[in-house]
Amino acid sequence: MWPVGLFYTIESRYKFEKGQAYVICPNHTSYLDIMLIYISIPVYFHTMGKAELKKVPLFRKFFDRMNIPVNRKSKVDSHRALLRAESDVSKGISVTLFPEGTIHHNGPVMGRFKNGPFHIAISKQVPIVPVTFLNNWVLLPDDFEHRIGGPGLARVIIHEPIETKGMTEADMDTLKQRVYEVIDRPIRARYPKWFKR
Secondary structure, eight states, X not given: OGGXXXXXEEEEOOOOOTTOOOEEEEOOSSTHHHHHHHHHOOSOEEEEEEGGGGGSHHHHHHHHHSEEEEOTTOXXXXXXXXXXXXXXXXXXXXXXXXXXXXXXXXXXXXOOOOSHHHHHHHHHTOOEEEEEEOSHHHHSOSOTTTOOOOSEEEEEEEOOOBOOTTOOGGGHHHHHHHHHHHHHHHHHHHOGGGGOO
């Protein structure tokens, strides 16, 4: 990252426990998120991501060994990827899923969360770790029509995990809302004008 003037700072509010599997949930505003998740999380994990990334030279190496590719246009493939993620968690391997499912072109404002990460966390009774990428959308925007990007300091916040022990599928919406609010709080504090539109 540094040859193109991109640096990072990580505010970690939690020390990961060895041997504990987690479902890691970051917001998704930039391709920079994918690189920074590997830098930021200090435990071994697999990432679920769109299969098209296997065609990108920068990401192909990661997808060969550490990722769960998913064809989002296929319900069968999506279900198969979720089963693979559940299997990984059962083996003690943490998984990272972007709960929005894709990059949204709405600045720092997050999109609606999908059920996948929360279903896995509840079914396997493992903690969810919310992660906030505060300003990747400014540094490396996916929407070059409206934003240019440039060098700077990427800010990452790793929040304390949210326990799911004792939760059932009936608690899914409450859990989703709680994770959303934890990720969203520092974004709203940093970019209040975006939320007054």
